[in-house]
Structure formats: structure tokens, C-alpha cells
Amino acid sequence: MKYIEGGVTAAKGFIASGIHCGIRKNQSKKDLAMIKSEVKASAAAVYTQNKVYGAPITVTRNNLADGYAQAVIVNSGNANTCNSDGVEKAEMMCDIASAAMVVDKSDIIVASTGVIGMSLDIKPIADHAEQLASQLSADGGNDAAHAIMTTDTVPKECAVQFELGGKPVTLGACCKGSGMIHPNMATMLCFMTTDCKISPVMLQKALSDTVKDTFNMISVDGDTSTNDMVCIMANGFAENDEITEIGADYETFKTALKEVSVKLSRLIAGDGEGAQRLLECTVTGAPDEITAKKIAKSIICSSLVKTAMFGADANWGRILCAIGYTEGDFSIETIDVFLSSCKGKVKVCENGFGIEFSEDKAKEILLESEIVLTVCMNQGDFDATAWGCDLTYDYVKINGDYRT
């Protein structure tokens, strides 16, 4: 497997486009995108578990019920959520996308992201759909990645290539963060495309399994979004033998899917609202997987750990504190904690107690932009990794007045 250039249009038979249509006030920011497969594709998705969910989730879930889709329409600037006319508007977006891209309405994935509770103005979308569709191209992936950004500071996309039965297969994706990020059995917005030939059932299984260890293990601010969705379309253009059951090909595909998902998860966490540092927390030697995951997430969700990391302060007591309030049956007495980055590694806690370490070395390590917090529990064979970011002045600034 190797990384290649491109994102959501890297795989054969996918085209995309993105423009500013006028939902967002800032004319320099794209706010509407389309992604299209040349043919109808196997499709799968995982959605937010928030009881308050956007109207686009309702409509997409319905359209994907048969396991197939062909195109995506997505806007930023307005989440189309908590509006009494939300489903109606999401259906209108499907109608518009269907006509512009000449795709069955029931094969449209519709998504929205942005402010909650403001009625979505459909006119800018209707007015620009033809133009957007006419710009669809294999070079349009980056435009689409830009158009779904909200408070993200950089577009997020990647692609990998691998072989199945001697045939090259490509998997690409784009996604967006960067606030209200605390996925719960789902994620923020992520669109994946592949030319792999795979049945809808196996595609859904691969996606659901992968999300648990990747997008569901990130948190920026502990708030599970109302509009989380990760979806994937597989159009079969790679002409590999169709994956219809678990086996070597399925595992190869899933490895690629996990690679891309981890990459995007790190991009989202590292570009969390206001973030200066990506935090990766790895828990090893846990008595069970759930405990490993819960502890890793407790740590990256702790406001006190996050602010300490912002200050490059090796205040490891806060890591112990976050471990301590995690639910689960485990003990503190065998836990060691390490802080590391490209500048080295220091042990700061052994068997649950503080030990002497060089504060200067710790500071040097923590001033880097990617920090790893390692918790060795020494109580079993289970590991987990979670990703988050530091809590900074800019997080407060960005969210103190988001709507204006």
C-alpha cells in the first residue's frame, strides 16, 4: 500500500467540484460541493448517534437503505438541523442534485454542516447547481474538500493505492472538522470513494468496524455533532474480483480503509478548533479493549490535560486524575506514564506515583506540535489509541461568537 496524490477523486470513475454559492457570507469560502461516481456504486455510511440529528441524516439514511448511491451534494455554512422545514429542504437538495448530475434522486447522499437552527436558504444552491455540475472533474477533489470546511484551517484529504488480485485499487477521501467533534459511533463529515469492487454488505461491515477504532477515537471538544456522517462509495472500476465475504481481499481492503481513516482522524484532531498541538494517547496493557478505549478518551477529553499541553506543562497528575475517573475495573498501582514527541521520551509516573524527571527535557518534548501520551497499564493485553488536541485561547475565541 502506498500514499498517492489526491483525495476524493483519486479513485477511477469519480469526479467532484466545489464553489461558493452564497450560503456563507465570505465570498472567498467555498460552500457547496458535488461528488459523483460515473456509475451507481455500492455505498455505506455511519451516522451520528446524537438524538438531535440533522435533516440530511434522515434523508441520506433513507436513500442508502438499498446499499447503493451515485453522488453527493453537500453544503457548509448551515447544518440544516433543528429547523421545522429541514427534511423538506434536504429533499429539495436531492431534487436539485438529481437534475443537475442526472442521477436518480434515491442515489443521492445529502449532507450539511454549519450553524444549527437557522432555516437553510435553498436559492443559492438551486441557482448554482448547474454550474457546479458542469465543473465536475477528476481534478475537482480539492475544491470539494475546500467547500466542506467550516472552522477548519486546512482542507483534509488523502488517498492510498493497493493491489487486489494483481489489480491496482485506489481509495481516497476528504473530510472536515473541526469543532463539535466527539464522534459517538459515527463521525464528522467524511466522504470516501474507491474503485474497489465490493458488495454493499461487506462495505458497510468494513466501514463500521474501522470507524470504531479511528473516527470514534477522536475528540476536539467533547461535543458529539448533530450532523456527523462518514460515507463511502465503491464503484468497482478497479475490476478486482468482487469482495463478497471475509477473506484476504477483504482484509487488504480494510487495512487500506483503516490507514486512510487514521490519517484523516489525525488531521481532524490536529486541526481541532484553536489547536496548536495534536495529542495522541496510547493505552497499552489494559485488562480489556473497552477500558483501554475509555481511558484513552478520558485523557484526550480532559480540559485540564488539554490546557496543560497548551502550556507545554508536564503536569502528569492531571493524566492520572483523568485515568482515575474513567469507569471500569482496573487498578492504578501498576500504571506507568510517558510523555514523548520527536524530541524524545520521558517517564513521569511509575506504579501510579510520581518519579523524578527532567522538567527541561519534558518542556522540550511538549513544545512540539505532535505529542504522544503513553499509559502502560501492565494489567493485560489490550491497547487503544485516541487523538485530540490542546485547549487554547483560540478555541474560546472561535466559539465565543460563532454565529456572527
Next chain:
Amino acid sequence: MKYIEGGVTAAKGFIASGIHCGIRKNQSKKDLAMIKSEVKASAAAVYTQNKVYGAPITVTRNNLADGYAQAVIVNSGNANTCNSDGVEKAEMMCDIASAAMVVDKSDIIVASTGVIGMSLDIKPIADHAEQLASQLSADGGNDAAHAIMTTDTVPKECAVQFELGGKPVTLGACCKGSGMIHPNMATMLCFMTTDCKISPVMLQKALSDTVKDTFNMISVDGDTSTNDMVCIMANGFAENDEITEIGADYETFKTALKEVSVKLSRLIAGDGEGAQRLLECTVTGAPDEITAKKIAKSIICSSLVKTAMFGADANWGRILCAIGYTEGDFSIETIDVFLSSCKGKVKVCENGFGIEFSEDKAKEILLESEIVLTVCMNQGDFDATAWGCDLTYDYVKINGDYRT
């Protein structure tokens, strides 16, 4: 029942003192306090449920096992937690307090608050114990309230008076916040004293019941402290008929205890690290009490709600979002949301959807220092209230480099 002047020494037969002994570097900050009852008192406590807990918790729990105590020694500046010699140091504090106050060692409540994981220097405590004991007086409650402060900006104390069988009874208290505040079946540090005559069993029951609806319903930053403790001593000096069972006197006492606990909970939340506003979230019409409490806490814990309140931004979608990710069996379709303060009240959401409201009026309301978020679920008869604060630049500043 009426509020009276004073705090932890308001009740008859209690004396206290507080000084700077040298645990904290800043000489203007008191860091050691004593509280003493003239006689051995019924005593009860509730402790943190964090698996990582301070050595003082271990020692105090042991000393209170018989239901009696007579004195408190407490320091700020160092939590005496996660140190391999923690229990030894906490025992030494008891020895020192026992000798200085002439109280049985097994009747000492010991507590520490401050940074985690640094060995506690016992010398300043030993050197100043006699002086501190000699200053114990009925006027010393405020000094003790100062000595337990960490990042608190104001000391927190209050007292009430009520009657039992014609006898005036007084209940007073002091407590401290203001970070690592997310009590879980316990609380931060709070010391309560009363001259009420009540058995240890009934005192513990009253305290445990009250904490659930008061201190356990506040959150500053979602981090459950390792050193949470609320304790109460009742010395019987009011000479009321001893409360030994549930009845009218017990209920009167519990009402006073709840009044004081709510007052202190609001003080802690309102003085949360960096806070500019106290947030009170009341959920009404819930299908059950647990759901009411969980929703109220979800809202006051949401970083996005907290930053919106900092910005006085009526971004009610974030309140809906936080309701939506709360565990429980309830629906969104009947939920109304109101924002209010002394400047008035606006409905911002009806039946789960946004409605038109005056942004100017909402801004005027939200610029006040005490904000009430009301969620009417219209799904049952259960209510709950939680208290928190906004998330500000100063929270990040305070916690970015706490140890230096």
C-alpha cells in the same frame, strides 16, 4: 430559616484559624487551616469516586469510620496525591494536629488541595501548628476559608439559623473550588459545622442525600478531582432533642443543609476558573430524575455551550446538541428551551425546532453574570438543576501553566 453572618465558626462551640505557613510560595496567600469543635462531634463525609484519590482521603475515611470527629487540619498548595509517601505525610499531619489542638488523633479530619504528584513538605506544617492552634477562635472562620483557596478568587462561606423544638440551631460552612470541578458522588473541599444534636447515622444520611442534588450537580471543567471531600461535624451544643430517625426535625435539618449546599454550589460554579458568568440549567418535565440530572449536566458541561455563554451568544442549537447526546430514553419533539436572567426571558426553541426571537433581547439577557437555561421537556414530572460557568480565555490561561 435565615442566613446569618459567618461560616464554619458560626455554630456554637466551633473555632478555626488560618495562616500562611510556607507550602505556597506567595506569602500573601494563607495555606494552612484548623477547625475544631470544643467537644467530640458526630461526623459524616462524602468522598471523591475518582480511583486516583489523595492520601488524605484514605486517612480521613479511616478516622471517620466510627462516626465521630473533633477537628480538621487542611492545607492548600499541595494535594498530597500520587506521592509514594502520601499516607505517611497525611498521618504526620494528624499527629501534628492532634498534639497542637489536644485532640485524639483518630478524631482528626485531614485534607489537602493543590498540585498533584509533588511530595508534601511537612516542615512548614510542623513549624506552624502551635501558632495556628493558638489562634483558633470563633472569629477565625474567614481565615480558614481563605487558607483552603487555590485558584478561587473569593473565599466561600455561609451560615443559616433555624429552630428545632424551640432551640436555635446554626449550620455554617466554608468550601473551595475552582478547577478540577466535576463532582462524582462527592465534591471539592467543603467543611460544614453545626451545633445540631444528631446521630452519626442520620448525619451521614442527610449529607449523602443532599450532596446528590447540590455539589454533585456542579461542573467547572468536567474533571473529577482526586481530593474531593465534603464533611460535616455536629457537636450538639444547640441542645435540641437528638435527631436519631427520619421525622420533622430531620427534615428541617436537611432543608437547612440543602440551602447551604445550594448556596455553596452556586458560589463554586460562579467562581469557576476564569468564569465570568454563573450558568444555572434547570430541566423540568423529564420522564425520570436520572434523565433530568443527566441532561442538566450535559448542558453545563458542554464546551460549546460554555463558550457561547462567554460570548453572550444565544446559540441555542448547542443546547439542543448537548441534550441530544445525553444518554436516556426521551424524545426531542416536545422540548422547549428558554434563556433568562434578571433582564428577562426569551423562548428560543419550541418542540425541538428553532423559533423567531429577538437577538437583541437575548444578548441583553446573556450579558448578565447569572444566566438560567431552562429546558422544558413536557414528558413527565421530574426536575433537576445543575450549575456551571462559562469557558473563557482565563480558564485556558490559568490552566496552561498551573504548576509554575
